[in-house]
Amino acid sequence: MTARPSRDRPAAKPAAPAKPAPAQSTPARAAGPGRPKDLGKRAAILEAAKRMFTRLGFDGASMDQIAAEAGVSKLTVYSHFGDKETLFGAAVKSHCETGLPPSLFEARPDIPLRERLLAVARAFYGMITSPEAIAGHRMLCTPQLAGTPLSRLFWEAGPDRVQNAFATLLERRIASGELDIEPRPEAIHRAATQFCVLLKGEPHAMLVFGCGDVDPADIEAHLAASVDMFLRAYATDRNGAPRSSR
Incomplete structure (x- = not known):
């Protein structure tokens, strides 16, 4: 016995043949190792660190506060600078290079x-x-x-x-x-x-x-x-x- 299509669901149409992928003029570039750092976020972290170290001192300024001041996550701060001592040194260097x-x-x-x-x-x-x-x-x-x-x-x-x-x-x-x-x-x-x-x-x-x-x-x-x-x-x-x- 041949099954008939249901009244509530139309018979399936035959699938259309797949279109060939468009030719690429240049070969795709392989992604580099790791994810590049966001220079804008790095600059924002440095400026925030300068303000917080100036306002609260080294011990008083936490990485959480610096992250909040910069508008980034604490994970982003650690990703760029590793620890608070390294961030302090980078902030001093940035201040000198700016001046x-x-x-x-x-x-x-x-x-x-x-x-x-x-x-x-x-x-x-x-x-x-x-x-x-x-x-x-x-x-x-x-x-x-x-x-x-x-x-x-x-x-x-x-x-x-x-x-x-x-x-x-x-x-x-x-x-x-x-x-x-x-x-x-x-x-x-x-x-x-x-x-x-x-x-x-x-x-x-x-x-x-x-x-x-x-x-x-x-x-x-x-x-x-x-x-x-x-x-x-x-x-x-x-x-x-x-x-x-x-």
């Missing part, structure tokens, strides 16, 4: 030495006197953090990186005959640290101790005087002779 961009240390022989040093001086002073930097300086001087591995992490991510970048700039100006500094790494590094210490001076100490703001005109005079002192110590007359021997 002192690599372009300030590029080889620009067309820019006079004093003008170049003044540009570095102004950027450096602005970076170290920002609210984030002052809060970080005070935080690392507390008994809870002084002498801990976090202090070394801060030093390597911030001051040491800046001084090394400035030392590279000094090397170029030594090679051009504008500076009379012994071309040994330790001598160049020493000159770089001396420059940074000169720029801090009394105004930075007053801000750290909460003694009030310094007049912008006085800051500019302080920076110019610091640059001139550095040049009196190390500048040549561009003929290779130290100024002190003229």
